[in-house]
Amino acid sequence: MSTTETLPETLPPPSAVTPARDFISRIARQAGLLGVIVVLGLGFGIARPLFLDGGNMLNVLLQASVVGILALGQTYVLLTGGIDLSIGSVVAVAAVCSGLMSHTLPAGIAVLGAIAVGALCGLANGVLITITRITPFIITLGTMGIFAGLALIIAGGQAVYGIPTGFADLLAGGVVGIPIPVLLFILLTVGSALVLKFTTFGEYLTAIGGNSEVARLAGISVGRNTAMAYVVAGATAGLAGAVLTARLGAADPTLGGDLLLTAIAATVMGGTKLAGGEASMVGAAFGAVLIATLTAGLTTLNVQAFYQQVAVGGAIILALVIDQLTKRRRA
């Protein structure tokens, strides 16, 4: 059938498909977020010049880092099409554990211990989800309560005090003037972006979130990879818990509630789809920075905390509305 070879096959509109165009549209969003952050920062700076002071800007990044680290972990889970509602409670468990461990163990071990505790919590989520096949929303809603309770039980119902300075210095200190949490945040962002783009783990999570049946029929171990995403989310929550303990000098077992929703908001602002299959680590990081900038800026303008909540909520919706509108125009 040599005649068929000359048959022209319909190609889709070229404008929609050139790799360059595709790449630009993908980074356009991140560039846009960065632009908004810069404009916001400059705006606040004009109103209060102190806002643009180097120390203050580092402080904003420091504020962003805990939420940012959580958002990165959450991004792995959202990429698979799942969600982890328990990460806030995992932060509390890990914070309490790191605080107690820091009393007797070397600081480094206490930090690793917190990460391990978080990873274990994540493993519990992942295993429950893959074995029971109950939706992640329900399972993690359950474990959210369980972990929150565990944190209170372990801590005996009150905050853990007496965090040794060695522990605080390890995580709350700085290197060449940059706070360690900020460094961790940046490192994790770059690392996660690379994992997403350049590892089979990232490729498989994308496939699972895009269509888990296709992934299964291609021989990918859907259960193991999905569970791993929750382990990663748990581990990052563990790290976030340790960072919080170091910064606050105490481990509060009631931590975490606000952190969960802010982290999800940051992730979604960054272009990650709740339905799965599409995610951006850099976007999640920018989302966290944007929210922190807005909160800090409003604080310097002496806007009351209640109004700040309204503003941050509005910004999240606005970001997604703009995203929809630009997408519609492109389509």
Add this chain to the structure above:
Amino acid sequence: MSDRAAVLALRDITKTFPGVKALQDVSLTVHPGEVHTLLGENGAGKSTVLKIIFGVQPADSGEILVDGEAAHFGRPADAMRAGIAMVHQELNLVPQLTAVQNVVLGQERTKAGVIDWAEARRRARTALSRLGFDARSDVPVSTLSVAHQQMIELARALSVDARIIIMDEPTASLTTQECDRLFAIIDSLRAAGKAIIYVSHRLREVMDLSDRVTVLRDGKRVDSLTRTQVSGEEHLVRLMVGRELAAIGVPRGDAPVGEEALRVEGLCRPGVLHDCSMVLRRGEIVGMAGMVGAGRTELARAIFGADRPSAGTIYVRGKRASIRRPSDAIKAGIALLTEDRKNQSLVLGMTTASNTTLMRPPTRFGFLDRRRQSSMTEKVLRPLNTKMRAEMPVGKLSGGTQQKVVLGRWLLSDSDVFIFDEPTRGIDVGAKGEIHTLMRHLADEGKAILMISSDLPEVLGMSDRVLVMRRGRIVAELARSEATEETVVRHAAAE
């Protein structure tokens, strides 16, 4: 037939998508009491024409006339108000609602602010009974067959008294009997003076059904013929493709049928598969025929480990294989190209390269090697005459190209046994021939091929041996010389 009697007319419709002229000066006229078929290869512009008629997309230029007067359809609701209804290819019903609820959806009448269900039931059942609907109308439609769901969509069109009914490939997933019933319904609609715009790939039914056929190619109208002007199926193919096409099928090469590659013994799944046994040998293409629902796809999935059989043994290359999940089957050298490419074979949001290498992404020092991923993709797809770029999202490719991407993925996997489930469904004539050539090529290389197909000419043209399934059993094995349209249908439809 003059323009004046036309209930719907398109005049010089042009539609451009960025970089592509989807339609160029397309005109067509639809008369009451007439079945007007749109014919063309995938990408010829049929869907775009339908979308413009139904108000889903605006035309760039040209006009739509309803009853001779210019009409502007900004959205489907406008078209519906003008008496146009559409029966979608992917049925547009709310699965959780009943037949009655679906028929009256959006047209419910209320009494004191409450839906008048007695009236709704009357109205829906009147429309449904006109179509010979014989299933329950008070259970969720998701529990009904596709044919029944289609009737419900048609009933919805009738209940709003549509004068123009658009049907987009309505027979794609119907059995032969169900098709016959649909054709009877179409006949009665035609007799009632409705105008029907029909789209189908199946030439025989186009010949049987149409009063007028408009052929599109590359966004242009090639010709508009009355039924009597069409000399035969080849005539239509010639118009669609713009050249003669060889008969379906690729003859066997001289490669001898080799040793046994796959043996299935006593495979069972309660209610679905009953004691299925078969053998595939290297170098042969075994066709598998049967009605929709006979268990062919289920058998393929059980062999592949996608569903767990309750009993039965599978031998690969003479050795017993323990297949509990798809990854086991892949390791054993079995490939399954599923019938539903979009939902089971491809991750539409990922690139062509990612999809092609999904089973074994190339790595370097533990990291994904994106460059090699692209070059592997190019290397395996180029010889398949595939027009694509490795970085393109696979969802934007045509059906034929998508099928080649799936095939490319399996070529990279070193499989010995290839199971093709409806390999050319929804693929245009040209690409179909290419897929057939590739299948024969694989067999000549010593692969064993099982081809499940509902397209009888394809089964007869391609197979070295034909298996027929009916109600979960393999009921017949026919040598190439015994397999005729008649014998296959007799076994598939007996009882």
